[in-house]
C-alpha cells in the first residue's frame with residue numbers, strides 16, 4: 001500500500017480508504033494507493049504553509065539552488081528505477097520512460113540553476129523616488145498532474161514552483177502516481193525540508209477537487225482535459241487563486257510540397273505514436289499539400305504498418321493505453337470514422353503475445369479526413385492520425401487554425417519566407433519548423449491558447465508564472 005507523503009512522513013488517508021492500481025499492459029491489479037479526501041488535502045496544505053513560513057521559505061536562494069541541484073543528482077542516480085516504475089505504471093515503453101526519468105532530473109537541474117538569477121527590476125521614475133520590483137513566490141502552490149507524463153509534468157511544474165520558493169501540494173492522477181511517490185522519497189533523502197513538497201494521491205473528483213477549492217492554495221497548475229481544467233479554474237476562482245492550464249490540443253503538422261519528406265516521415269510517425277498518442281502535444285493532424293499527398297500517405301502507411309504494439313516491458317514502438325476508459329474512447333472515435341466513411345489507410349501490428357487484458361490500440365492512419373469532422377477537431381488521445389490534403393498556403397493556415405485548440409504546430413517547408421509567414425500566423429503556443437518537439441526542450445516555454453489553456457510552463461517563463469511581482473516606491 002502506497003501512502004501519502006506529507007511533511008516528509010508517509011501517512012495513510014485519514015478515512016483509511018485506498019484506490020487500486022492497474023497495470024495497463026495486462027489489466028491486472030498490482031498495488032494500492034491512498035484515497036485522499038478533503039481532510040488529507042487540508043493537512044498537506046497546512047504542512048506546506050508551515051514550510052513556506054519556516055525553514056524552506058527562509059532559505060537563501062543560493063542554498064535553495066544547491067539543494068535542488070542535489071535533488072536533481074539524486075534523481076539521476078535513481079534514473080533506471082524511476083524509469084522502470086513509470087513504464088509499468090503508465091504502460092509506456094522503457095525507452096520513453098527512460099527519457100521521462102532523464103527529463104525530471106534535467107528540470108530540477110535547470111530550475112536549480114535559475115533560482116538565484118530570478119531578478120526584479122528598478123524603474124525610472126522622478127528623481128525623488130526609487131522604485132523597484134521584487135519577484136516573490138505565491139506561497140503554497142497546488143499541482144494537479146495527469147497520468148500521461150507524471151515525471152515530466154511534475155518536473156516542469158513542481159521543479160519551477162520550488163525554485164521560485166513556493167511550497168507544493170501535488171495531486172497526481174489516480175491512474176499513474178507511483179513514480180512521483182518515489183521522487184518524493186528521493187527529494188527527502190537529498191535534504192528537501194519537511195513540507196516543501198507534499199503528495200496526496202486519490203481521485204480527481206475528491207482529492208483534486210478539494211485541492212482546487214482549498215482557500216490555502218495560492219496558485220494552481222493543472223494539466224489534463226479542458227472540461228476538468230475549467231472546473232479547476234472555477235474552483236480556484238472561489239478564492240481568487242491564479243491558475244495555469246495546460247489542456248492538450250489537436251496539433252497540426254503541415255507538410256508543403258517542397259518539404260524534405262525523407263526527414264519528416266519518421267518525425268510525423270513518432271509525433272503520433274509516442275506514448276501511444278496520449279501526449280498533449282501529439283501531432284494528431286497531418287496537413288499535406290495535394291501534389292505530394294498520395295506519395296506521403298503511401299510512405300507513411302508503410303511506417304504505420306511496421307509499428308509493433310505490445311506490453312511496456314518488451315519496449316515496443318507503442319505500449320497500451322492507460323486504462324479501459326481511454327481504450328473505449330479511442331475505439332468510439334474509430335467506429336465513428338467507419339460509420340462516416342472516413343478511410344482507415346493503414347494500421348500497425350499487435351504483438352501476438354500481448355496479454356488479453358491489456359488496453360491496446362494499434363496506431364491508425366486515417367485518410368482524407370474532412371477538416372470539420374470530429375476526428376479532425378477533437379483530442380482523441382490515442383495513436384490515431386488524421387491526414388488532410390490542402391491546396392494552398394492560405395488553405396493550410398485556415399485548416400490549421402480551424403480548431404478550438406492552439407498548443408503546438410509543425411511546419412515543413414524549405415521556403416524561408418513561408419516558414420516565417422506560417423509561424424507567425426498559426427495560432428499556437430509553440431511552432432516547430434522542419435522538426436517537431438525539439439527533443440523535449442526543458443528550456444523552451446510551453447503552453448497554449450484557446451481550449452489548449454493559458455499560462456506558460458517550462459523554460460524561464462515558468463518562473464514568472466510561479467511568482468508574483470511586488471512594486472516598492474520609496475520617496476526620499
Ligand code: NAD
Pocket residue numbers: 144145146147148171172173174202203204205207208209210212223224225226228229231232246247248249279280326329379380381
Ligand atoms: P482529467 O483532466 O479528468 O484528469 C487529469 C487530472 O485531473 C488527474 O490528476 C485527475 O485526478 C484530476 N481531476 C479529475 N477531475 C478533477 C476535478 N473535478 N477537480 C480537480 N482535479 C480533477 O483527464 P482524464 O479523465 O484522465 O482523461 C480524459 C481526457 O483528458 C483524455 O482523453 C485526454 O483527451 C485528456 N487529457 C489530456 C492530458 C494532457 O496532457 N493535456 C492529460 C490527460 C488527459
